[in-house]
Amino acid sequence: MNTDSTSMKLTAREKSALIMEGIVTVVLLLLLNLSVIVLLNEMIQTNPGLQDGIFIIKRSVFIGPDHYQLWSWENIFIVLMLVFDAGVVYWRLIRRYRQMQLRHIIGELHYIANGHFDHRIPFTIKGDTQRVITSVNALVDSVIASMDEERKIEKSKDELITNVSHDLRTPLTSIIGYLGLVEDRQYHSEDELLKYTNTAFNKAKQMKSLVDDLFVYTKMRQTDTPLSLATLDIGQMLEQLAASFELEAGEKGMAINIDMPDKPMRIEADGEKLGRVFNNLITNALKYGEGGKHINLRAKQPDDKEVVISVENDGKKIPEASLSQVFERFYRVEGSRSKATGGTGLGLAIAQSIVKRHGGYIYVTSTDDWTRFVIHLPIKNGIQLKDTHEK
The missing domain is CATH 1.10.287.130 (Signal transduction histidine kinase, dimerisation/phosphotransfer (DHp) domain)
Known part of the structure; x- marks a missing residue:
């Protein structure tokens, strides 16, 4: 993407056009000034009363500490006309220059519209026009981002x-x-x-x-899917889940342990869907925690905004390359699409979707000792927690 920012450069033709604009303007103003001077001089010469008035003004007006008198109205008029002429020339050139700036901007927009979506207006301009350039570049970035997101969604659907x-x-x-x-x-x-x-x-x-x-x-x-909200005691929920999986865990030689404070931790959530999250995570630990002996369910409340629950096992480590993909649909760490280990490949994707729907986030860490799925959930519904684990 072209993001280099430089000042706008005029072409040789545009520079010539500006010079000609200045020359023509100066010539027209000189002719206008000459015409005005001739007319005023003719009026003064044919009007004795006006001559006397000008003479009185000259005698009564003094300039500076040395009290210089004004004896030539023509000189004063010429100075005033030159100041006026300079202002007109400057205004005309600036106006023409801004027209050229707009043509450059329009040309850049046509270039982008012709399919060069990685291009941005590269130059900077002083004044309010720069805001237009900044807005156009931001708009193009937004459109391209939307197009990329739409392509990702389409690819995801396929x-x-x-x-x-x-x-x-x-x-x-x-x-x-x-x-x-x-x-x-x-x-x-x-x-x-x-x-x-x-x-x-x-x-x-x-x-x-x-x-x-x-x-x-x-x-x-679907963000418009309603949740059946109720006040839930996280401790009681985890104890019930541990009891329901106790027999299956025993058959696999694993023990489920619970670690949480004595103080009740209550949140507003959909109990059925949240139960499915923990059910999927425990099931996942039982299926893929090869060689593990323990499954720990831990919960804590670090502040009055969120609770943190982790489901961890001491089984086989998840490879580093797979950590960022475990929540993808149908992804399996074992690298095959066989059903040898059972499951649909949607369990963790479902867990992540439910947690996000509640305004929280989930992530996984894995070492040689422990694999942890950590969930952050807001205590009050409607609060969106910021994922502090994002890199």
Whole structure:
């Protein structure tokens, strides 16, 4: 993008036009001055009363400490006319120069409009016209940013359709295949029949899970989607979640621990949707916290504006290159689109959307010891927290 700022330079033709403008103006003013002097002189010569009045004025007017008298009205008139002429010449040249500035600005706008969107008006001009240039450059920047954002949205929609089509087609192909075997009676026993129908049933549930997650994700992305707000006790919510996952965590050899102050922490939020956030994060820790033994749910209230909740596990570290992508739709750290680990790939994207919809933000950190998903939520609904973790 061209952002170099220099003063506007006139072309040789424009400089010649300005010089000619000045010469023509001076010539016309000299002719006008001469005509006025001749007419005034003729009036004075033919009017004795006017001559006497001028003589009296000359005798009565003194200039300076030495009391010089005015004896030549022609000299005074010439001086006044020269001052007037200089003002007229300056006004005409400035007016013409500003017209040239506008032509330069219009030329730059045409250049940008012809598809050179990385170009900006490069020169600076003294006076109010510079505000026009600044506004035009800012407007072009805004339009280009909007176009880029629209392209990103369009690309995002295409990627969403592609990913959804892929994730629906895979289980759907299995369902059709196994039900086709059942339809054609290509099974040898009732156990084999049950195996086919059970596989088709599980694949159908997988499809339903994807559709449900996709519905929640798209709804949370819409800013006009209403929230069912209520006053929630974060401590009680986390204790209930820990109890609901206790059995599953035990089967995986993991323990869920809660760390929070004794003082109740209450916020205005949608309990169902916020519960889904923590549900997704705990589920994510159980599925991908390979080698981990602990899942910690921590909460604190650093001030009267927000609460901070973290869901952490001591499992396998998330690679540095993946940290900035874990909240993207359908992204999987393991680098494949297989369902070996289960899930739709929308869990973290849904969590982020719900947190943002509440005016908060979420981020992840990961070391060899702990992987932490940290959530900042406003205590009062309607407050938008600034993401202090943004780089």
